Amino acid sequence: MEPSLASRKKSIAGPSQEAQTPALTDGVDRWWLLLLAVVVVTWLLVRTRPDPYLRIFTFLLDGVRVTLGITVASFVFIMIAGLLGGLGRISKNPLVNGAASIYVELIRGIPLLVQLMFIYYASPIVLRGLGQRLIGVLPSVAQWLISVKINPFAAAVGGLTICYGAYMSEIVRAGIESISKGQSEAARSLGMSYFQAMRHVILPQAVRVILPPVGNEFVALLKDSSLVSVVAVADMTRRGREFMASTFLALETWLMVALLYLVMTLFFARVVAYIERKMQFVR
Amino acid sequence: MSDSIIQIENVSKRFGHVVALDNVSMNVRKGEVVVIIGPSGSGKSTLLRCINHLESVDSGRIVVDGIPLTEAKNIDKVRAEVGMVFQLFNLFPHLTALQNITLAQRVVRKRPEKQAVELAHELLGKVGIPEKANAYPAQLSGGQQQRVAIARALAMQPKIMLFDEPTSALDPEMITEVLDVMLDLAREGMTMVVVSHEMGFVRAAATRIFFMCDAHIVEETTPDGLSLATCKEERTRQFLSKILS
Numbered sequence: 001m002e003p004s005l006a007s008r009k010k011s012i013a014g015p016s017q018e019a020q021t022p023a024l025t026d027g028v029d030r031w032w033l034l035l036l037a038v039v040v041v042t043w044l045l046v047r048t049r050p051d052p053y054l055r056i057f058t059f060l061l062d063g064v065r066v067t068l069g070i071t072v073a074s075f076v077f078i079m080i081a082g083l084l085g086g087l088g089r090i091s092k093n094p095l096v097n098g099a100a101s102i103y104v105e106l107i108r109g110i111p112l113l114v115q116l117m118f119i120y121y122a123s124p125i126v127l128r129g130l131g132q133r134l135i136g137v138l139p140s141v142a143q144w145l146i147s148v149k150i151n152p153f154a155a156a157v158g159g160l161t162i163c164y165g166a167y168m169s170e171i172v173r174a175g176i177e178s179i180s181k182g183q184s185e186a187a188r189s190l191g192m193s194y195f196q197a198m199r200h201v202i203l204p205q206a207v208r209v210i211l212p213p214v215g216n217e218f219v220a221l222l223k224d225s226s227l228v229s230v231v232a233v234a235d236m237t238r239r240g241r242e243f244m245a246s247t248f249l250a251l252e253t254w255l256m257v258a259l260l261y262l263v264m265t266l267f268f269a270r271v272v273a274y275i276e277r278k279m280q281f282v283r
Numbered sequence: 284m285s286d287s288i289i290q291i292e293n294v295s296k297r298f299g300h301v302v303a304l305d306n307v308s309m310n311v312r313k314g315e316v317v318v319i320i321g322p323s324g325s326g327k328s329t330l331l332r333c334i335n336h337l338e339s340v341d342s343g344r345i346v347v348d349g350i351p352l353t354e355a356k357n358i359d360k361v362r363a364e365v366g367m368v369f370q371l372f373n374l375f376p377h378l379t380a381l382q383n384i385t386l387a388q389r390v391v392r393k394r395p396e397k398q399a400v401e402l403a404h405e406l407l408g409k410v411g412i413p414e415k416a417n418a419y420p421a422q423l424s425g426g427q428q429q430r431v432a433i434a435r436a437l438a439m440q441p442k443i444m445l446f447d448e449p450t451s452a453l454d455p456e457m458i459t460e461v462l463d464v465m466l467d468l469a470r471e472g473m474t475m476v477v478v479s480h481e482m483g484f485v486r487a488a489a490t491r492i493f494f495m496c497d498a499h500i501v502e503e504t505t506p507d508g509l510s511l512a513t514c515k516e517e518r519t520r521q522f523l524s525k526i527l528s
Contacts, residue, residue, distance in 0.1 A: 186373035186432075189335055190387035190439060191363025200386055204377050 029273060035266040042259045052249050056256040063239030064260060070153070070235060071222045074160040078221070079214075081161055082168025087198070089173040100169065107166035113227050116159040120231035124150055156228035156235075164221055171217065175210035176202055208279050215272030219265050226261075236260060288313045288443060288474055289334060294343030296329055303329040305498040306343070311443075316475045316488045321495035322522055327478040330495070331445050334476065335365040348442055363391050366436030370448040372428040374420040380407065380431045381416040384438045392439065399438075406434035410464050426457025433464055444468065446477040480526055485509065494519045 045053045088100025107115070131145030179202050187197035229238035240257040244250050289311040296304040303326045311317050319327045332338045333345060336352050345352045347361055355361050375383050384403035388394045394402075407413045410430035412423075420428055429449055436444060446465065450458040462484045469475060469488040479485070485492060486506045494502040494516070502516045511527070514520050 180373075182369060182371055182373035183375065185337055186367075186369065186375070187387075188359075189337060189362055189365070189367040190435070191359045191391040192387060193359050196390050200390055201375055205375075208377070 029270060031266070031273070032270055035263070035270060038259060038262050038266060042256075042263065045256070045259075052247065052252050053256060056243055056249070056253055057260075059243050060236055060239050060256060060260060063234060063236035064264075066153075066234055067222070067225055067236045068264070070156050070160070070228060070233065071218070071225050074157045074164065074225070075218055075221060077157065077161040078164045078168050078217070081165025082172045085165055085169025086172025086176060089169055090176055104166045104169050107163055108170075110163075112159070112163045112224055113230065115163050116156065116227055116231050119159045119162075120150055120152065120155045124148065152228075152232040155231050156225075156233045159231070160221065160225065160228070164217060164224075168214070168217060171210050171213045172206070175206035178209050179205050211272070211276050211279060215269070215276070218272065219269055222265055222268065223261065286313045287311065288348055289476070290344070290346040291330070291334070292344045292346075294330075294333060294340045294345060296326075296333065296338060296341050302498045304333070304340075307498070307500055308343075309493060309500060311474060311476060313474055314472045315490040316469045316473075316477065317491050317493065318477045318479060318485050318489040319493045319495055320478075320480055320485070320522070320526075321501075325495040326498045327495050328447050331367075331447050331476060331478055334443075334445055335362050335367055337367075359391070363387075363439055364442045366439060366441035366444045368429070368432050368436055368444065368446045368449045370451050372420070372425070372432045372452075374428055374432055374435070376420050379417050379419055380412075380423065380434075383420070383431055384435045387435070388438050402438055403434070406437050407431070409437075409467075410434045411460065424457060425453045426460045429453065429457075429461045430464055433461070433468075437468075443474045443476070446475065446479065448478050448480075450479065450481055482509075482527065494522065496522070 046057050085100050085104060088096050089104065091097045091100070127145045127148055131142040134142040134145065176198075183201055183205065184197050187201040188194075192200070225235060226237035229235050229241065234242075236257060240253050244253045247253070287310045289309075291307060291309040294304055294307045295302075305326075307326070307330060309317075309330075319330065321327050329338055333340050333352075334347060336345075336355075336358050340353070348364055350361055352358070352361065374380075375386065378386060381400065381403050384406060385396070385399040388399040388402065389396060392399075404413065404416060407416055410433055412427050412430055415423060415427060415431070418427075420431070423431065433449075449465070450461050453461065458481065462481055465475070465477070465484060466488055475488075477484075477489075486509070489506050492504050492506065492509055493500050494504070494514075496518050502514060502519045504514060504519075508514070509523070511520050511523055514523060
């Protein structure tokens with residue numbers, strides 16, 4: 001009985017082990033294939049039916065550049081805002097903590113679209129009103145306030161930064177709090193200041209923890225950047241609307257827009273997954 | 284006492300309703316090895332953590348190397364002179380053993396990289412694991428991690444070393460390797476304050492022993508006086524009967 005049992009065990013173990021590590025996809029992230037499929041579909045549409053798909057594609061290209069530009073520019077500021085907001089949220093100073101908490105709580109409660117509308121359409125009125133009050137006191141500043149024109153691109157980046165900065169603050173806070181207290185105690189007991197301990201001990205570890213949610217935020221930001229089309233920024237969504245308005249090709253236009261967003265989001269999701277894998281360290 | 288390096292005067296500390304330290308006073312002279320023993324929750328660790336201001340005191344005064352902690356302008360400067368070793372090692376997991384030891388040297392002491400690395404290698408040799416310089420903490424055993432932690436503290440060339448139950452989280456066979464390092468340090472004349480129940484170490488290295496119970500220092504004795512026959516207090520004898528058996 002014994003040898004037959006052993007050989008059966010072997011035969012069970014053999015194939016299942018192979019199934020765990022198929023040679024073809026070993027070490028390769030299979031989701032890249034989905035991205036490849038979307039790229040192929042887009043390419044086929046453009047090649048097989050250049051009218052209207054190639055026309056739409058070329059018309060949208062400007063918008064792709066704007067969408068990417070806004071997303072990347074906003075993301076840089078969002079990281080800074082998130083770091084400051086997150087540090088503020090864990091600060092023991094009641095003033096700093098209060099300011100950061102109010103910022104996070106208020107901004108998270110207002111839809112991004114409303115915030116963008118406010119910055120682009122309402123804030124010039126506020127500034128003008130402020131300028132009119134200051135005209136007797138600080139004429140030069142008042143003049144500038146009254147005549148200031150809100151640049152659409154700046155308004156878009158500003159709006160996205162304020163909104164996503166609040167979310168990012170919470171992610172950074174949670175990341176820092178996930179690092180055990182012993183780490184900062186060890187750093188401080190070596191004579192490091194609060195900021196030295198943050199910079200060299202806490203944040204390098206927190207970054208690895210928050211990388212997945214930060215990556216998610218980037219992809220979500222890329223999609224939400226379509227909202228800036230309401231404040232006169234010619235991003236991909238706005239270009240799509242313009243094209244549809246002149247050609248009435250609703251299905252083809254929005255199909256192309258959706259595919260191009262998918263290519264971008266799937267690509268960045270893979271990049272994030274790749275970086276995540278690279279940054280894992282032995283625990 | 285002109286040569287006393289730590290003066291603790293009437294220190295009290297509470298956490299909410301729990302009194303951790305109640306009017307505790309204690310002096311440590313240069314080169315002494317002071318061991319604090321006592322049941323858990325008696326305030327040993329809190330007292331130790333007050334010495335490098337990881338906890339602030341509610342009342343009383345602690346003077347370390349002539350600097351009163353409550354009035355110290357720069358607590359980081361005081362801490363740099365006081366090394367601390369933790370029960371759970373608290374090595375930085377994202378850095379190698381070598382980087383763990385060089386980080387504070389470079390950041391706090393502003394030593395050049397080369398000099399910091401040299402000292403780190405020297406200290407790793409001293410704690411007996413020169414070959415582990417490039418290992419990450421997760422690749423080291425508990426005993427090795429604790430020895431790296433000791434080397435990390437020593438790299439600051441502190442005047443005082445604090446040990447907070449340094450062997451409690453270790454397997455029995457790893458305890459000796461850490462205690463040996465601590466014994467060497469004691470022989471070299473390092474001022475040490477140790478919270479530990481390792482009686483072998485206590486007998487071999489301690490200058491004085493404090494027994495703490497319920498936020499008080501109940502009794503002070505020497506290794507020779509640390510026996511059921513010689514201890515005066517009933518509470519000390521009770522505790523000793525448990526750990527000496």
